[in-house]
Amino acid sequence: MEDFDIVIIGGGASGLIAAGRAAELGAGVLLLEHKSKPGRKLAITGKGRCNLTNSAELPEFLNHFHPNGRFLRNSFSRFFKTELVSLLERLGIETVEERGGRIFPKSGKAPEVVEALVNWVRKKNVNILTNTAVCEFLIKGDSIHGVKACPVKWQKNKIIPDQKKLTTYTSKKVILATGGLSYPATGSTGDGYRLAKTIGHTVVPPRPALVPIEVNKKQIHGLDGLDLRNIEISLWIDGKKKDSAFGEMSFTEFGLSGPVILTISHQVVDALLNNAEVVIKLDLKPALDHKKLDLRLLRDLENNNQKSIQKILKGLLPNKLVPYCSHRLNIPLDRKANEITAKDRKSLRLWLKEIPFEVLGYRPFSEAIVTSGGVRIQEISPKTLASRVMSNLYFAGEVMDIQADTGGFNLQAAFSTGYLAAESAVGALSETD
Ligand SMILES: Cc1cc2nc3c(=O)[nH]c(=O)nc-3n(C[C@H](O)[C@H](O)[C@H](O)COP(=O)(O)OP(=O)(O)OC[C@H]3O[C@@H](n4cnc5c(N)ncnc54)[C@H](O)[C@@H]3O)c2cc1C
Known part of the structure; x- marks a missing residue:
């Protein structure tokens, strides 16, 4: 002793x-x-x-x-x-x-x-x-x-x-x-x-806590490894907006990670443990409100009316998101800008401001900070x-x-x-x- x-x-x-x-x-x-x-x-x-x-x-x-x-x-x-x-x-x-x-x-x-x-x-x-x-x-x-x-x-x-x-x-x-x-x-x-x-x-x-989040895998197909900067995410629990965060995030094999995701993760974990419905929405253009974003889309489409939507999306999004966007919005990449309807433009604008991800879980303690x-x-x-x-x-x-x-x-x-x-x-x- x-x-x-x-x-x-x-x-x-x-x-x-x-x-x-x-x-x-x-x-x-x-x-x-x-x-x-x-x-x-x-x-x-x-x-x-x-x-x-x-x-x-x-x-x-x-x-x-x-x-x-x-x-x-x-x-x-x-x-x-x-x-x-x-x-x-x-x-x-x-x-x-x-x-x-x-x-x-x-x-x-x-x-x-x-x-x-x-x-x-x-x-x-x-x-x-x-x-x-x-x-x-x-x-x-x-x-x-x-x-x-x-x-x-x-x-x-x-x-x-x-x-x-x-x-x-x-x-x-x-x-x-x-x-x-x-x-x-x-x-x-x-x-x-x-x-x-x-x-x-x-x-x-x-x-x-400070843990990566798992989302519906179909919604992140092809995005593993993509890092985004200057984006905003919002956290929705049972249909109500609870929080938002601005900064960087990344896509993983299982879902979402990076600083903004880790920041809100404790709320996600607690909501899931309470059996709540959790959705994370991603705003790729937080600096532009809907009106300004619509003007920007209109200008891009008018100035490049003979080009494909693929070229226009490349000016708006990181490369990995271009085919993803076309798939999610059901707009073929070879469609010409002058064939994009007002309805297509609206769905693109809404998507750019609010890409939803259905949250299904979170990673274990071995990955929690x-x-x-x-x-x-x-x-x-x-x-x-x-x-x-x-x-x-x-x-x-x-x-x-x-x-x-x-x-x-x-x-x-x-x-x-x-x-x-x-x-x-x-x-x-x-x-x-
Ligand atoms: C990957 C990673 C990166 C991080 N980066 C940062 C960062 O950059 N900035 C920041 O602020 N925070 C960071 N953190 C969080 C930070 O490291 C912890 O909050 C901090 O280390 C907690 O300190 P602690 O002394 O309470 O616990 P710990 O540092 O975990 O120390 C506890 C110690 O107790 C020992 N122990 C446990 N049980 C027993 C026992 N029965 N007998 C004897 N020994 C025992 C353990 O082996 C361990 O060494 C990070 C965490 C991780 C996992």
């Missing part, structure tokens, strides 16, 4: 920051990580470039969390984007701001961020045990006094625990930083939900991130029911909650019974 001030379960973004901060404040820290290395997910974030945070001001920042970011106010007031950027600078990581306020390491290399954090944690004398999975809490009355953990092996991303070698680690405080369920190959097994439930916490059912759901935040103090159910326990990161849009918001939440959980746990060390 080994004894520590603080045991941290999970060496991801939130666990690493928590470990470094707690040790910086003088605590004896043990960090337990069941993968062979800490920070596996962090190392692949932002397509390997790590979108660390965002330059948005606090009110806008909070608006990117769903259902809302109020719970995170205290975490952000203690450790926000400026503090994160200066901590990383001290660790040798310079950052740059890109389009949409997204902040990345200047090197564009996520693994360098992981390396800097792990080196920092090691320098602060944190004990890091990898290939070690926490399987239970040690409980006395209504407080936690440590954890039981065992060595694990991984075979084809399947965890094989060696229960015979169960070891007890006692501690005054425990921080649960096990993340969610998305990209399970990075270590997100959902263990934190199971652990939290064993001590009476409620877990809001986890659902994939984050998990929505998790430990119910009403059971956690937003001031300290301490459990309201069990003393000596704190939460950090995605294991809680918090999730945000893409843009660096999720990582900032993980870093900020890790930092606050560590400060709260260290601050309460003397109160431990």
